[in-house]
Amino acid sequence: MKKILVAIAALCIGLSAQAQQALWGGPSVESPVINADGTVTFRYLAPKAVKVEVTGDFLPTQKMEVEFNGNKMTYDAPGVGELKEGKGGVWEYTTPFVVAPDLYNYTFRVDGNTVIDPHNMWVNRDVASLTSVLLVAKEGARSDLYAIHDVPHGTVSKVWYYSPTAGFNRRLTVYTPAGYETSKAKYPVLYVLHGIGGDEDAWVTQGRATQILDNLIARGEAKPMIVVFTNGNISQEAAPLENSNGYVNPTMNLPQTMEGTFETAFPEIVKFIDGRYRTIAKKQSRAVCGLSMGGFHTLNLSLNYPDYFNYSGMFSAAIGVSDPTVSPMYMDFDAKLDRYFAKKPALLWIGCGKTDFLYQANLDFMKKMDEKGYKYSYMETDGGHIWKNWRIYLSEFVPLLFK
Amino acid sequence: MKKILVAIAALCIGLSAQAQQALWGGPSVESPVINADGTVTFRYLAPKAVKVEVTGDFLPTQKMEVEFNGNKMTYDAPGVGELKEGKGGVWEYTTPFVVAPDLYNYTFRVDGNTVIDPHNMWVNRDVASLTSVLLVAKEGARSDLYAIHDVPHGTVSKVWYYSPTAGFNRRLTVYTPAGYETSKAKYPVLYVLHGIGGDEDAWVTQGRATQILDNLIARGEAKPMIVVFTNGNISQEAAPLENSNGYVNPTMNLPQTMEGTFETAFPEIVKFIDGRYRTIAKKQSRAVCGLSMGGFHTLNLSLNYPDYFNYSGMFSAAIGVSDPTVSPMYMDFDAKLDRYFAKKPALLWIGCGKTDFLYQANLDFMKKMDEKGYKYSYMETDGGHIWKNWRIYLSEFVPLLFK
Numbered sequence: 169m170k171k172i173l174v175a176i177a178a179l180c181i182g183l184s185a186q187a188q189q190a191l192w193g194g195p196s197v198e199s200p201v202i203n204a205d206g207t208v209t210f211r212y213l214a215p216k217a218v219k220v221e222v223t224g225d226f227l228p229t230q231k232m233e234v235e236f237n238g239n240k241m242t243y244d245a246p247g248v249g250e251l252k253e254g255k256g257g258v259w260e261y262t263t264p265f266v267v268a269p270d271l272y273n274y275t276f277r278v279d280g281n282t283v284i285d286p287h288n289m290w291v292n293r294d295v296a297s298l299t300s301v302l303l304v305a306k307e308g309a310r311s312d313l314y315a316i317h318d319v320p321h322g323t324v325s326k327v328w329y330y331s332p333t334a335g336f337n338r339r340l341t342v343y344t345p346a347g348y349e350t351s352k353a354k355y356p357v358l359y360v361l362h363g364i365g366g367d368e369d370a371w372v373t374q375g376r377a378t379q380i381l382d383n384l385i386a387r388g389e390a391k392p393m394i395v396v397f398t399n400g401n402i403s404q405e406a407a408p409l410e411n412s413n414g415y416v417n418p419t420m421n422l423p424q425t426m427e428g429t430f431e432t433a434f435p436e437i438v439k440f441i442d443g444r445y446r447t448i449a450k451k452q453s454r455a456v457c458g459l460s461m462g463g464f465h466t467l468n469l470s471l472n473y474p475d476y477f478n479y480s481g482m483f484s485a486a487i488g489v490s491d492p493t494v495s496p497m498y499m500d501f502d503a504k505l506d507r508y509f510a511k512k513p514a515l516l517w518i519g520c521g522k523t524d525f526l527y528q529a530n531l532d533f534m535k536k537m538d539e540k541g542y543k544y545s546y547m548e549t550d551g552g553h554i555w556k557n558w559r560i561y562l563s564e565f566v567p568l569l570f571k
Numbered sequence: 572m573k574k575i576l577v578a579i580a581a582l583c584i585g586l587s588a589q590a591q592q593a594l595w596g597g598p599s600v601e602s603p604v605i606n607a608d609g610t611v612t613f614r615y616l617a618p619k620a621v622k623v624e625v626t627g628d629f630l631p632t633q634k635m636e637v638e639f640n641g642n643k644m645t646y647d648a649p650g651v652g653e654l655k656e657g658k659g660g661v662w663e664y665t666t667p668f669v670v671a672p673d674l675y676n677y678t679f680r681v682d683g684n685t686v687i688d689p690h691n692m693w694v695n696r697d698v699a700s701l702t703s704v705l706l707v708a709k710e711g712a713r714s715d716l717y718a719i720h721d722v723p724h725g726t727v728s729k730v731w732y733y734s735p736t737a738g739f740n741r742r743l744t745v746y747t748p749a750g751y752e753t754s755k756a757k758y759p760v761l762y763v764l765h766g767i768g769g770d771e772d773a774w775v776t777q778g779r780a781t782q783i784l785d786n787l788i789a790r791g792e793a794k795p796m797i798v799v800f801t802n803g804n805i806s807q808e809a810a811p812l813e814n815s816n817g818y819v820n821p822t823m824n825l826p827q828t829m830e831g832t833f834e835t836a837f838p839e840i841v842k843f844i845d846g847r848y849r850t851i852a853k854k855q856s857r858a859v860c861g862l863s864m865g866g867f868h869t870l871n872l873s874l875n876y877p878d879y880f881n882y883s884g885m886f887s888a889a890i891g892v893s894d895p896t897v898s899p900m901y902m903d904f905d906a907k908l909d910r911y912f913a914k915k916p917a918l919l920w921i922g923c924g925k926t927d928f929l930y931q932a933n934l935d936f937m938k939k940m941d942e943k944g945y946k947y948s949y950m951e952t953d954g955g956h957i958w959k960n961w962r963i964y965l966s967e968f969v970p971l972l973f974k
Contacts, residue, residue: 200818216683280619283686286701289820290812293692305817318739318808318815325728328749336721346731349847405721409693412721414708415603417692444752 197258199287200274200302206266208302210249210274211287215257217278222249224274225556226267226302244523244552248277269309270556271376273299292373294555295365296418312383313563314376319386320346324378326368329440331402333433338399339406340437341368343378344445345385345392354448356570357394357441358479360562361458361465364486365420367407368399371562374555380563391570393455394445398437400458400465402429426461426486428495431468438476455569457481457517459558460526464489471504472497474511479569481517483561484553488529509542515568516544519561523552600661602690603677603705609669611705613652613677614690618660620681625652627677628959629670629705647926647955651680672712673959674779676702695776697958698768699821715786716966717779722789723749727781729771732843734805736836741802742809743840744771746781747848748788748795757851759973760797760844761882763965764861764868767889768823770810771802774965777958783966794973796858797848801840803861803868805832829864829889831898834871841879858972860884860920862961863929867892874907875900877914882972884920886964887956891932912945918971919947922964926955 199211210222227247234241251259273292275282284291285300292301305315322345328337348355360377362370371377377395384390402424405411424430442449456477458466463485470480490498520530537544547564549557602614613625630650637644654662676695678685687694688703695704708718725748731740751758763780765773774780780798787793805827808814827833845852859880861869866888873883893901923933940947950967952960 214684278684279682281617281681289696291694316815321731323728323730325726327726328724412719
């Protein structure tokens with residue numbers, strides 16, 4: 169049996185030079201490795217390379233300036249760690265600091281070329297970039313919510329519905345909590361919306377939303393709920409490469425994202441979900457939240473359908489850009505805001521990072537509400553327009569729902 | 572609004588040098604591109620590289636010899652195409668031939684280092700290797716079954732069940748065909764098993780099984796059916812990095828794969844599926860198939876539970892390795908074979924490639940059946956122990972079921 173296993177292995181390995189090297193006696197490379205002292209070691213096999221670096225948001229950032237269409241903009245670029253070559257062409261870098269528990273993205277730069285870690289099978293796509301994932305989970309730290317534990321798991325489904333507005337079938341990701349299938353109970357529903365360049369996969373991959381839900385529910389810190397991850401790009405059937413359009417890579421420049429069509433078509437989704445699942449189909453048991461463009465959608469959905477959502481969460485919301493000339497959805501903002509609060513929603517929750525380019529827009533919006541005496545909750549975090557913050561906001565928002 | 576979109580773009584790009592380059596006015600790189608004449612162009616941005624090659628199974632293979640533990644073995648290694656550097660450090664290679672419609676895996680070699688295509692967001696994992704995916708789909712060609720079309724789509728769910736044998740929750744991938752949720756009908760069930768090093772994701776990613784099912788059902792060439800993709804590694808909760816064990820990369824060297832535990836525990840899965848879904852819970856409406864180790868499991872499940880499956884499909888099956896000393900599952904093979912055929916199964920289907928290292932073992936098994944006068948169907952293809960063949964076998968097997 170041993171011999172046949174070796175033969176199977178030999179014939180299955182396919183294309184990876186790394187895999188072949190490991191199998192045929194070359195060095196075995198483990199990367200990343202979270203060390204007992206809290207540092208992290210990264211390794212890369214490249215006997216012919218001259219310089220190998222690692223870059224990612226686990227490293228302190230450095231200010232970078234870019235110019236685009238004549239506009240100068242600064243942003244926080246991730247730092248760089250330099251790997252040293254060791255035996256057998258295995259390059260290595262260990263952080264000179266304890267890496268704080270969190271979820272990070274990183275890549276290598278091999279002689280100037282950016283590549284993901286070929287020894288780490290955990291790859292995330294963010295818009296049109298692939299990165300390797302480092303999760304430092306620690307009991308008691310928030311990042312423990314992002315890890316998979318041996319707790320009851322919800323079901324995560326890719327579900328298609330017909331959109332009359334789009335004229336084709338469109339995909340949703342739907343989370344049903346552990347116990348849903350064996351219960352006869354009806355459940356509340358949370359709709360979770362992505363940012364520009366995202367899709368119905370984004371919150372599940374980069375956002376770790378289904379892990380956050382599983383863990384909060386298992387701890388008794390959140391109510392069991394159905395969670396629906398929509399695709400907010402009405403021109404798309406589904407995530408790039410998972411629809412019938414072939415090789416169309418992700419882009420931030422899609423039509424029909426922030427001009428009202430998504431909000432106009434939203435009742436189609438609610439109708440589908442309430443028809444397909446055992447939902448409590450009323451405002452008291454319905455919530456919506458979203459990041460960036462999804463925060464913009466969240467606000468506009470909440471104002472335009474004041475009888476839909478009792479809980480709304482705006483995460484780094486791209487507000488202040490609604491253009492009433494492009495859609496009736498965006499007309500009469502102030503009047504709609506008054507109407508919304510007159511109907512006494514249970515929660516309007518806002519989260520924003522101090523260095524987010526949308527920080528001021530969110531402050532302005534809160535100032536407007538303060539002047540009118542409208543209540544909301546606000547969480548301010550360090551950092552900017554990043555997934556690290558959106559995972560925090562989701563894990564703060566979800567426990568507040570359906571109490 | 573334009574300005575804010577640019578700002579969102581700037582702040583969302585994260586880590587990828589490629590993405591930054593594209594955004595800040597560097598060359599935009601499209602790869603792969605399927606040209607109108609049927610050739611395929613690959614591109615790679617690497618201004619500092621000295622040599623860039625592409626390798627993959629779309630290129631003619633070359634014989635390679637490897638030595639492992641003193642055993643010499645030859646295998647068909649994929650060919651290599653050399654990219655030429657053009658403007659802006661964009662390297663390019665166009666196949667000098669029409670690429671036959673099929674699904675391929677490829678990687679680049681940049682100055683000797685294997686990397687995936689950073690401009691192609693379609694990445695597959697095969698055991699512990701990451702590769703970029705090239706799908707050349709053509710109407711009328713089999714590969715059209717592997718593409719996503721605007722047809723009714725089934726629901727694909729990640730579902731957890733409790734395994735008393737394992738003592739923990741384990742994950743399955745479950746496909747319910749379009750119409751399942753809105754119907755009250757009961758459906759037949761096909762169980763699809765992976766090979767060594769695989770898991771409940773393998774047939775869905777590398778195997779394109781849910782696309783094959785969607786398309787065959789939409790064409791009327793297959794009956795609507797529930798399809799269950801099991802995890803055949805009893806020691807695993809779920810696919811690597813999707814379970815509670817953290818950074819344990821995929822390996823072909825797991826315990827409890829081919830020593831009887833999976834087969835012994837299989838009734839747990841059937842019981843769970845028949846309890847959870849509207850199945851026709853009887854032999855006439857149940858099928859099983861699998862590749863390599865999954866073909867071995869398929870045969871042993873069929874023989875040990877002769878009242879379970881009316882249809883069995885062995886794809887490049889790793890047969891001839893059952894060791895009766897390790898499990899009662901593997902005892903009395905010949906007697907069980909007689910009993911199996913005495914119960915008149917509707918179909919035993921075998922597929923194998925001419926250069927598969929398991930070819931002779933499959934011929935030997937068929938010879939045994941011929942001598943006993945037992946009927947089976949056999950499909951022989953070119954090539955060896957590869958996904959290309961397993962996709963073919965699945966797409967041949969499924970239309971024969973539940974007639």
